[in-house]
Amino acid sequence: MDSVWFGKPRPSSGQPLGLSREAIVRKALEMLDEHGLTKLSMRKLAAALGAAPMSLYWHVPTKDALIELCVDEIYGDFPLPAPDADWEPALREMMHSLRHLALKHPWWLRAIGEFTTIGPKAVAMADSMLEPMLRAGLTTAAAAQSVSTVSSFVTGYALAEANFTARGGMDSSPPDLGKIADLYREKHPRYVEMLNDPAVWTLEGQFEFGLDCVIDGIKARVAALR
Amino acid sequence: MDSVWFGKPRPSSGQPLGLSREAIVRKALEMLDEHGLTKLSMRKLAAALGAAPMSLYWHVPTKDALIELCVDEIYGDFPLPAPDADWEPALREMMHSLRHLALKHPWWLRAIGEFTTIGPKAVAMADSMLEPMLRAGLTTAAAAQSVSTVSSFVTGYALAEANFTARGGMDSSPPDLGKIADLYREKHPRYVEMLNDPAVWTLEGQFEFGLDCVIDGIKARVAALR
DNA sequence: AAGTTCCTCGTACACCGTAAGGGGTAGGAA
DNA sequence: TTCCTACCCCTTACGGTGTACGAGGAACTT
Known part of the structure; x- marks a missing residue:
């Protein structure tokens, strides 16, 4: 099974507006430190970023992958x-x-x-x-x-x-x-x-x-x- | 917050038919060893025991409590x-x-x-x-x-x-x-x-x-x- | 003007834990 | 006999979850 590390972070030629892999990881880290692992949901994370839940999935393939990114951070x-x-x-x-x-x-x-x-x-x-x-x-x-x-x-x-x-x-x-x-x-x-x-x-x-x-x-x- | 250990295992005067805290824990252990922690759900556990999901909750207060019992086992x-x-x-x-x-x-x-x-x-x-x-x-x-x-x-x-x-x-x-x-x-x-x-x-x-x-x-x- | 690429979102599906309460069954009391 | 109580199992329903699918829009290229 391929891991996040083997895929590129999605090319982003134009300037990123609001959402980006980095911004998502940053906010996720913030919420993880504050509320713990089990309380983090893609929906709440999206809400905290002012985005719709499915918007995150352009930048991150899956919730588990996002957590792997957070761990590495x-x-x-x-x-x-x-x-x-x-x-x-x-x-x-x-x-x-x-x-x-x-x-x-x-x-x-x-x-x-x-x-x-x-x-x-x-x-x-x-x-x-x-x-x-x-x-x-x-x-x-x-x-x-x-x-x-x-x-x-x-x-x-x-x-x-x-x-x-x-x-x-x-x-x-x-x-x-x-x-x-x-x-x-x-x-x-x-x-x-x-x-x-x-x-x-x-x-x-x-x-x-x-x-x-x-x-x-x-x-x-x-x-x-x- | 009270833990499972501080409550009685529910008095059971009549003979237990089919379901019991012990039987539930035993089956849960079996499924945990086979499929891992994240794959265990109360619904699947109940199905494996031939019971309805909510029947388990008579014997066990909550899923987390059940897992605590399994850990101790x-x-x-x-x-x-x-x-x-x-x-x-x-x-x-x-x-x-x-x-x-x-x-x-x-x-x-x-x-x-x-x-x-x-x-x-x-x-x-x-x-x-x-x-x-x-x-x-x-x-x-x-x-x-x-x-x-x-x-x-x-x-x-x-x-x-x-x-x-x-x-x-x-x-x-x-x-x-x-x-x-x-x-x-x-x-x-x-x-x-x-x-x-x-x-x-x-x-x-x-x-x-x-x-x-x-x-x-x-x-x-x-x-x-x- | 048309096409292409990148990004965001709405809808929908299949799951999850469990609160609330309805019945059925067994045993003891009246 | 009838009633009551305790115990056990189940149905229904609610509010959550991750994410597949595909419809758009915005910007850039040709």
């Missing part, structure tokens, strides 16, 4: 590390950026899970993650393995984190932890004790701990992987 | 480690189980990302993950931190893995890597070289590598966390 916000940075601080910095991106756009990770997007900006990001590792002397496979490992942790963590940080406007509210604790107090006391431990909810610190673990493990292997 | 398939196992092999084994669960039910991770479910079987799984760590002498917070770190990696990895392993019947097909390589060959040669490296596609080995990294990092900290 987010990859574009990814800040690049300094071109001469050592691999470890570069990797750390990129992973912090990745987490912040995911937390800033809660719909993003969910969309990634559903649409398997590999757009130009996603490729650029992956490429720039590879770069410091290769420069440190790793083989292609080893660099890929390292990057895949850390970014798996980060996306997994951000996914869990986003579930407990759902703010206003999202699709679902976070579960009521007090009720859950009451429900399971006698059957799973260990679990309830964990829920009530304030240290568990220092999400920033938890992330740092996990990131340290993963990077330590990679560091220990970098020598062998060269 | 999957947690129930999680195999428990031996009750006297050391923390490291126990953790390893559980993470392998978690990955296999995620790959066997591709809709599952996507649903977790969308619904923030904490049902009884999810709690039981979390509890049994905590157990070996606590037995090893970790504090509650340290055990939670460790488990959260590894399972974040595993879910993140499984999410990415599932995107490249989409088999028949899923919502979207995997992207055509050959075309992608052609598109980006001159702009991102490093990335394309990675795509063409067969070692990158030994997903089992990549998973093992990542898991080793994370567990090593935790192991190095276990002493300090006691």
Whole structure:
């Protein structure tokens, strides 16, 4: 099945009046950030743009394709590390950026899970993650393995984190932890004790701990992987 | 907002004829495994059960609630480690189980990302993950931190893995890597070289590598966390 | 003036989740 | 026997969704 990336963005010789692929994506991003993935509809998007629903379909083949474009646009916000940075601080910095991106756009990770997007900006990001590792002397496979490992942790963590940080406007509210604790107090006391431990909810610190673990493990292997 | 878990499953004094919450969840799981999350509709589910669409709503308050029940059911398939196992092999084994669960039910991770479910079987799984760590002498917070770190990696990895392993019947097909390589060959040669490296596609080995990294990092900290 | 290309829109179709309420059936009470 | 109540299933209907199809109009070329 062909993806959006293989088709041209439709030639537009005359000056675009009001509607354009870029304008549609921009407004869609705005609405996604504000209301979440499930609340976005082509009709509402068109209304927000002052156009008829079917007008969008000239610029974008389908709703799923539009969301793929939006997902890739987010990859574009990814800040690049300094071109001469050592691999470890570069990797750390990129992973912090990745987490912040995911937390800033809660719909993003969910969309990634559903649409398997590999757009130009996603490729650029992956490429720039590879770069410091290769420069440190790793083989292609080893660099890929390292990057895949850390970014798996980060996306997994951000996914869990986003579930407990759902703010206003999202699709679902976070579960009521007090009720859950009451429900399971006698059957799973260990679990309830964990829920009530304030240290568990220092999400920033938890992330740092996990990131340290993963990077330590990679560091220990970098020598062998060269 | 109340969740399914806080309401009773509707008292059923007489013998249930045909329809029941259990039967509905069972059939829904079957259809989810076969056709994926987006293809499941209450109407089709009812038809598969030989019932009218609205009949389901006696047993289940809403479609989202039904999916939460399905998600929790999957947690129930999680195999428990031996009750006297050391923390490291126990953790390893559980993470392998978690990955296999995620790959066997591709809709599952996507649903977790969308619904923030904490049902009884999810709690039981979390509890049994905590157990070996606590037995090893970790504090509650340290055990939670460790488990959260590894399972974040595993879910993140499984999410990415599932995107490249989409088999028949899923919502979207995997992207055509050959075309992608052609598109980006001159702009991102490093990335394309990675795509063409067969070692990158030994997903089992990549998973093992990542898991080793994370567990090593935790192991190095276990002493300090006691 | 005629044709061509680009863009916008109106209409329509097949789906979706589910609110509201109508019946039927079974068991217990009168 | 008759009535009441609880439980379960269904019909109808409403307001949404993505998008196929094709009718236009506007601008530019010839």
